[in-house]
Amino acid sequence: MNLAEFKCEAWLNNWERLATYDIAQSTVEAMTVDEILKLDSEAGERLWRDLRHEKLSYGWIEGSPRLKTAISKLYEGVDTDHILASNGATGANFLAILALIEAGDHVIAQYPTYQQLYDWPESLGAEVDYWKVEEEAGWLPSLEALKEMIRPDTKLICLNNAAQPTGAFMERKFLEEVVKLAKSVGAYILCDEVYMPLDDSLDRVAIASLYEKGISTNSMSKTYSVPGLRLGWLASQDDDFINEIRKLRDYTMISTGVLDDALSAFVLEHRDQVLARAKGIIQENLTILKSWVDQESNVSLQAPPEVSLSFVKLETIPPEETEAFAISLLKEKGVLIIPGNRFDMPAYARIGYACEREVLEKGLALLSEHLREYKK
Ligand SMILES: Cc1ncc(COP(=O)(O)O)c(C=O)c1O
Incomplete structure (x- = not known):
């Protein structure tokens, strides 16, 4: 069978464990088992007891x-x-x-x-x-x-x-x-x-x-x-x-x-609670992402609706260098994004902003630094 490499998954498999600031993932920050059980403490304890x-x-x-x-x-x-x-x-x-x-x-x-x-x-x-x-x-x-x-x-x-x-x-x-x-x-x-x-x-x-x-x-x-x-x-x-x-x-x-x-x-x-948590993270972090885009002249963004994905245009990076830029960003600053060529759209980067707030803020600040320093 002639099966193509799954480009964005292969990128993550290769690099994600090296990231200090992972702003590449498309999930809402994952819940712990404890957080799940505490969605309803009594029912959660019962579930845990039953599972044992x-x-x-x-x-x-x-x-x-x-x-x-x-x-x-x-x-x-x-x-x-x-x-x-x-x-x-x-x-x-x-x-x-x-x-x-x-x-x-x-x-x-x-x-x-x-x-x-x-x-x-x-x-x-x-x-x-x-x-x-x-x-x-x-x-x-x-x-x-x-x-x-x-x-x-x-x-x-x-x-x-x-x-x-x-x-x-x-x-x-x-x-x-x-x-x-x-x-x-x-x-x-x-x-x-x-x-x-x-x-x-x-x-x-x-x-x-x-x-x-x-x-x-x-x-x-x-x-x-x-x-x-x-x-x-x-x-x-x-x-x-x-x-x-x-x-x-x-x-x-x-x-x-x-x-x-x-x-x-x-x-x-407990869907309502889980979605309320996700919505809280997405709204708060999307505000952070949008204000970063507003003050960062090297990028632009068509803001997504309330979903845990964004596709940021890297205005100053030559399209053919998108992946090289992303690798150097990871190696020099510890920040992981997914270069757009992994979605057949070079010159962009996927930023999964629904991560921990501190990771997002630090990751975006370092991305700004790297946009200014790259190949200078
Ligand atoms: C559109 C889409 N479908 C499916 C998946 C994977 O989903 P799952 O973890 O449920 O296999 C992803 C993960 O990135 C995705 O972006």
Whole structure:
């Protein structure tokens, strides 16, 4: 199989352990086990006591009833039979694309976003057309372009909402237009929704609630702030699709494990508190990021909605030197960012600002220093 290197993951694997100030990650600062249990001290103590005596069997194969019930509450029109747990959203995307795509199939993928959404179908032999995002359009792709790209044999449209690495978000009206086009040719829509924004003024809808051939993937990793629980899921109203995933799960994972399931269910049952914590971190740190951008003439930013991603333009770094700049920033200042070339967009950097406040402030100050000193 001709599988491309997953460029942003490879960058992190290579460099993240060397960082003193890691402002590259896209998760909201992770919660500790103690923080999770204290979401409700009494229930948390009970859970911990129960877990000590829990047999580490495979547990519930598709996800426990508690977990599936908590997940189904995130959707309209998707019951627990149409939700399957996976090994993270990465596992969910992997299985969804594997279930739907064969060599020669036509796929349209929002690009650039999360590389898995176009390079994985391409590795399976699909003909993948890139639906390009446009900076001038707030990093969204154009519906006109999609109209021109869609074909009678288009099998799948892959979306990332909100999108890596820019945070651009498609609201309901925009998605309804995408659904109309997909419906006209019977295409599935896979939408990776790990970065669903916390901004309540946005008209947010999951693709699985909007379209009978929509597939929502999501996980505990980003907004829910616990990437160490390797738990994601697929949600879809489409029986045939969900049954295909049931088969593939038996070949690839069996279950997500008793501990991840139990802790994830507990986090989702306390969703309001978890999201309030995430929103607090995102709002406070986004203010810090924006005021840094305002006073730093070497960068610019189209600010994201309340998601844990930002894509900052490095105005004074030659595009072909983006990665060299990021490596020297890490080696000389201890600050980790992801250079934009890892998303096929050199001259930018992904800054994951939803980290500890002190790390962000120090990281940005050192980034400013390095922008002034680089190659001087
Ligand atoms: C769009 C997107 N989907 C999925 C993932 C990984 O999710 P998980 O940790 O649930 O596998 C990432 C991580 O960066 C991501 O950006």
